Amino acid sequence: MKIEFTPEQDALRQELRAYFSELMTPELTAEVSKAVGEGGGPLFWEAMDKLGKDGWIGVGWPEEMGGRGLSEMEQFIFVEEVMRAGFPFPFLTTESVGPILAKYATARMKEELVSKILGGKMMLGIGYSEPGAGTDLMSLKTTAKKDGDEWVINGQKMWTSLAHHADYIWLAARTNFDPEVKSHSAISIFLVPTDAEGYSCSPVHTLGDVRTNATYYDNVRVPADHLVGDEGMGMLMIFEQLNRERLSLVNVGSFLKLFNDVTQWASDTEMPGGKTVIDQPWVQINLAKCRAGLEALKLICYRQASEMTRGNLAMEDASAAKVYGTEFFVELYRNLAEVLGVSSTLHRDSKGSVLNGRLEELYRTASIITFGGGTNEVQRDLIARGGLGMPRAKR
């Protein structure tokens, strides 16, 4: 046990920090601030292209796939630094779906898509939820039926984030209609090109000013090799993908920076009477709570990255990271916003906004984190079952 970065990992962090301080030009920062968390603008794609060319996106991927062959820990360090820099990195594509796609997709799709993902040239949207299927994903109604060498897909998906920038939707559909077959083995995963005939996408505007989408599939035909893995293997891939997503969702990079920025602001900002904001005891307590909570989350993430390097990602640990991380973030944002006071409610475009209005925005975007990626109630069920040997809860 040695819970410190190796000198090489320390050097990598420094290298990345310097790299991103150059990459994040004021123009790029301005562009990505306009579309919260999603990127997709011309400068964003330019930066993605550079990240791909410089070999960063696949730093922890095997060399034979075009990566640098370092471990999951180095991959995690890269993502932490990219998040710290405030770049809207499409981590669901690269960190969460990407590795599952690389493991299960057909040779042709893998060859085409992995190089695009690692080259920073594409994004995927995830099509799981439907109007009537959220937490109870196995009740999904979208269907895929074999017709000769093609699959014909019909249905509707909800909350298909990033679909408007995506080249493909990573779609879950029912492929077995025998009532005797359990839903668990009736669902399959497809890669649906967003330029396919019969596919359409309409925006859903949200509290956090983040655009998401409803996507529609009207007799969309995809070739047989767009099925990922075997028919009926969908849920297995979904669980594997969600475990990775849960870890990515709570990556601490941007929050470490946010904490440091608020601390610096509180140290630098004078109050009437001459004291600085941070001289107030309650401010110090708020910051200390944030600091101690972040430390635990950081270690949870590092341990999981280290476990993944060894090939284990336990369900209960992924779920614990997700529950703890998301509920902590909500408290973190509040504690930090309290330090800024009423100015924390000013929009970034407003006169007098503090730290680019990030806490005003985070309050609005944070509403989704405790249920997105698998609602925390179900995560607690999984922890009780996997981590404490308790029986499967009735739902």
Next chain:
Amino acid sequence: MDFSFNDTQKEVQNLANQILTDLSTTERLNVIDQQEDRFDEKLWAQLAESGLLGTSISEENGGMGFGFTELSLFIEEVGRTVAAAPVIPVLVSAALPIQKFGTPEQQKRLLPGVVSGEKLITAGLLEALAECPSAPATVAESAGKGFKLTGCKIAVPFAYKAERILVTAKVGDEVGVFLLDPQADGVELNREVSTTREPWYEVVLTGALVAEEDVLMTGSEGQAAALWVAERTMAASCAMQVGVADQSTKITAGYTCERVQFGVPVGSFQAVQHRAADCFIDVTCLKLTTYQAVSLLDSEKEATNEVLMAKIWAGDTGHRVSYASQHLHGGTGIDKDYHLWRYCLWARQLEMTLGSSAALLAALGGRIAEGRAFAE
């Protein structure tokens, strides 16, 4: 970044677990708790016999010469079994600084007897309302080649049995670390009744004489030495809390799976599972922050922030897990024929010793304000 245990660490963990679960059973603890002193002599002798008391005492002093990580894993197992074995005061607060700062004579005089289990040594790190061992109110004045100490230490485990009590005291503007003889003139020992019933003493010092050979550290490095002791003791308390809270959670999960109400185990209810899951998460956070602090201290790295954060988690986790465990047991947990009550008492004692969460949040906040605790 390596979170796994190496072979030596696993061996220490397994050996400790085996001896402690074999000997420190609920039946045995029921007997020990009838004694005047909560101390299991038979267990202590067996821990000596197996070499565990010498886990991180050097081979030349009779020990196994392993690091602070191995010692902390042993202490975690003591917490897991709530055994009546004073491993923290003896092996961490007293033995480690003697090994680190002591003269060869002091080491030879005190450490081999600790390893063999024949001698107890302990530490008085706390004073009423002065809980930071590196800033004591007790004063030491030169007396010949030795010192005379005046002040009052509290919560000193096993003071009457100890060969020496490690204490800190102000020497002018500096801090000194001394090995006090509890039999010396000017020392008065008054029994305290602690919540776990571990025998504690108030140690009143009225010009108590510390001979030259019992001065461990004075001068400009005294304060750093006192902090060195304090941080290791805090980290060890966290390690013990990991064992206490982890086992408490497991006992609770097990119990709720057996307890049937409304025709089903209560552990099948989501409301029960979710409270248990929150304990699992708390224990995870405590475990990781503790292991980080232990790992840094083992490498003699700067770890003040990390120790503070681990101890804040030890306080919070101890508090929440203890009450959740009792609540989910619904009555059985308070029955003294059942084993949970001891976990609750230890969780509390460890929570409040060497800084409560609130006090340490303030300390951490102060460091943040000084620019010494940015998030890396």
